[in-house]
Every structure is written in C-alpha cells, then in structure tokens.
Amino acid sequence: MLDSMYQWAENQVAIMLKTAVLMHSDFPKDCRDDPFGITSHWVDQLTVRRVKQMSSHQSSTDNDDDDDDTSPAGLCIPPEQSGDGRYLLVVNECDYSPRNYFTLLHELGHYLQRTSLDLWSNLFAFDDRATAKEAEEFACNLFASKALMPDSLFAKFMAGRWTAEAAALAYKESRASRPAAVRRVALLLPKGSWLTLIDPNTDTMKIRAHANGINEYKTSPLDIELLALRKFHDTYRGNSVIVEQTFTDLSGNDLHGRYTISVALSPSSKDEPFWFIMGRRQPETAQ
Incomplete structure (x- = not known):
C-alpha cells in the first residue's frame, strides 16, 4: 500500500x-x-x-x-x-x-x-x-x-510498549473479528513490525498483517513464530500474555536481526484458543 x-x-x-x-x-x-x-x-x-x-x-x-x-x-x-x-x-x-x-x-x-x-x-x-x-x-x-475499534481502546499501548495483548484486547472488547483486530493493530505498530493470527484447529496462519499495510493470508507460520509458541507453552501459567523474549538469527529463517516477539491467546468456543503473535524488530546497535 x-x-x-x-x-x-x-x-x-x-x-x-x-x-x-x-x-x-x-x-x-x-x-x-x-x-x-x-x-x-x-x-x-x-x-x-x-x-x-x-x-x-x-x-x-x-x-x-x-x-x-x-x-x-x-x-x-x-x-x-x-x-x-x-x-x-x-x-x-x-x-x-x-x-x-x-x-x-x-x-x-x-x-x-x-x-x-x-x-x-x-x-x-x-x-x-x-x-x-x-x-x-x-x-x-x-x-x-x-x-x-476506536483509538481509545489502545490507550494503554499508545503510551507504552506494544504487545500481542493489544490484538487480544481489541477482539475481546469490541464487535470486531480477530482478523479485523490484527489489521487494525498492525497499522499502529512501528515500521518493520507485524502481527499474526494462528488458527489452532489447522495450525495455520489465518493472517499476517504488516505495519506497512501489506497482508498475507493462510500461509505457514514463520520459524520465529513457532519458536515463540513453543516458549509460550513451556512457560504459560495462566497469564494472558507471555513476557516478551528476544530471538536472533534463527537457523533456516529468512529474517535477520534481533526481534522481540510477544504471544497472546484468544479463547474460542472450540477446544483450543487462537494465538496472536506480534513481532517487532529491534534497532541496530552500534558496534
């Protein structure tokens, strides 16, 4: 766009x-x-x-x-x-x-x-x-x-750090769908960021929305997203959002650099919750 x-x-x-x-x-x-x-x-x-x-x-x-x-x-x-x-x-x-x-x-x-x-x-x-x-x-x-999903819904994130919780909250507190929440939040993120919705029933990505307005549909999750999900499952203790973790240069992944990944679950009427995954590229550090 x-x-x-x-x-x-x-x-x-x-x-x-x-x-x-x-x-x-x-x-x-x-x-x-x-x-x-x-x-x-x-x-x-x-x-x-x-x-x-x-x-x-x-x-x-x-x-x-x-x-x-x-x-x-x-x-x-x-x-x-x-x-x-x-x-x-x-x-x-x-x-x-x-x-x-x-x-x-x-x-x-x-x-x-x-x-x-x-x-x-x-x-x-x-x-x-x-x-x-x-x-x-x-x-x-x-x-x-x-x-x-008015701007007021995101006030707590506008003033601080964006996490996947923003999408989970947008879906929970509005009359919008999950993909609509993903597209809405992605446009508010810093350049180079993205937000993904994972369907647990098929283990596929329903949508990945980028901060630049480009959207992808129904493709495979990124390696870094799958790693974040595994870490979430390993540490999840009833909180809605995992503490952010940083991953670098994953083997076999076409992403380069340092990224902060956050994960939030979205309960559904089915057995497994949907997952929101947000990726934000970290600024390069001077050598």
Whole structure:
C-alpha cells in the first residue's frame, strides 16, 4: 500500500468518523454495543436491508470462530435506485456477527463519502477513477475498523510498549473479528513490525498483517513464530500474555536481526484458543 494513499485515508476517515457523530451522537455507542442500531437511528437518512447469505460461509459449524471478513459482502444503493428516496445499505448476512457488523459499517462509509460534499471532493485528489475507487474502498474498510475499534481502546499501548495483548484486547472488547483486530493493530505498530493470527484447529496462519499495510493470508507460520509458541507453552501459567523474549538469527529463517516477539491467546468456543503473535524488530546497535 502506498504511504500517500494510507495518509489520505487516515485524513478521510477522521472526517468520516466526525461526520457520523455529528449526524448521530449515539454512533459510538451503536458501534460498541450493536452496530445494527444504525438501522433505527439513521432511519431518516437510509434504510438497512439484511439479506441471508447463501454460500459456504453460511454453513460453518462453529460460527463464533468463523473470522473471515476480508471481503465485505454488501451494497450501497443510491436513492434514485432504492425505490424509497433514501440510500439503501444491503448487508449480505452470514452467521458470524462480526463480519456482518464490518460489512454494515463499510457500506455506511460509502454512504458518508457519497453524501458529504467535503468527503466526495476529497476523492478527486486522485488522477484516475480506478485509483479513486481503490482509495474509497480502503477508506471504507478503515472507517469500519476504527468505528469498531476506536483509538481509545489502545490507550494503554499508545503510551507504552506494544504487545500481542493489544490484538487480544481489541477482539475481546469490541464487535470486531480477530482478523479485523490484527489489521487494525498492525497499522499502529512501528515500521518493520507485524502481527499474526494462528488458527489452532489447522495450525495455520489465518493472517499476517504488516505495519506497512501489506497482508498475507493462510500461509505457514514463520520459524520465529513457532519458536515463540513453543516458549509460550513451556512457560504459560495462566497469564494472558507471555513476557516478551528476544530471538536472533534463527537457523533456516529468512529474517535477520534481533526481534522481540510477544504471544497472546484468544479463547474460542472450540477446544483450543487462537494465538496472536506480534513481532517487532529491534534497532541496530552500534558496534
């Protein structure tokens, strides 16, 4: 992701969040308690239609852990096409509520950008329509993420040292999914850092999000991540986060330098918890 687009999106989303609160002061509470409160609180501006999703996603046998929300499934239909003179937000629902919440807020992001003159004008900062559309979609995702997980949720980490506990807390204390928490926290980390979510049921990585905005999905865990998990299992005594440990130049690993790795578990309705693993590169020391 280009730094310029990310900075543009940060500025755009700040205006979007402010606009949402100015329009409806209960917006932060809805995002915290039940985002579908928007359905009744925004009734003068828009209609929300929830359509049951017919896909393999729907057939999950354990909906509490069905965390895939990488592609919001919804539509933002303008008044001239909706039939009632208001914007229509369509949420193609699955059985996993956090995905539905993210989709709803993503589509609300489209509504805000298309009805606010300032927000709409900002989209013309890009030279071509394709780039503007990409920027609009990215801003909608970031808006949904920040609406569900506001900066205040990370206050204890903003003022000090980042650990994997930030992702575990974001998931536990919000209506967001685990992958959404990973992507949200990763963008707050120092350059060269990353955050990974491990699915214990398959021993695979669901997502690895980097501080530069690049995301990887469903690949193998890094050697250094597997080592951190082993050390966590060896020392875990009921605390939610392992004391950070530093590993250097692991054999067979393509990472070089010194890293601080933290691990946090995330209980699930299945037998084994999910794992958040955060990696932060240590600054080079003078010789």
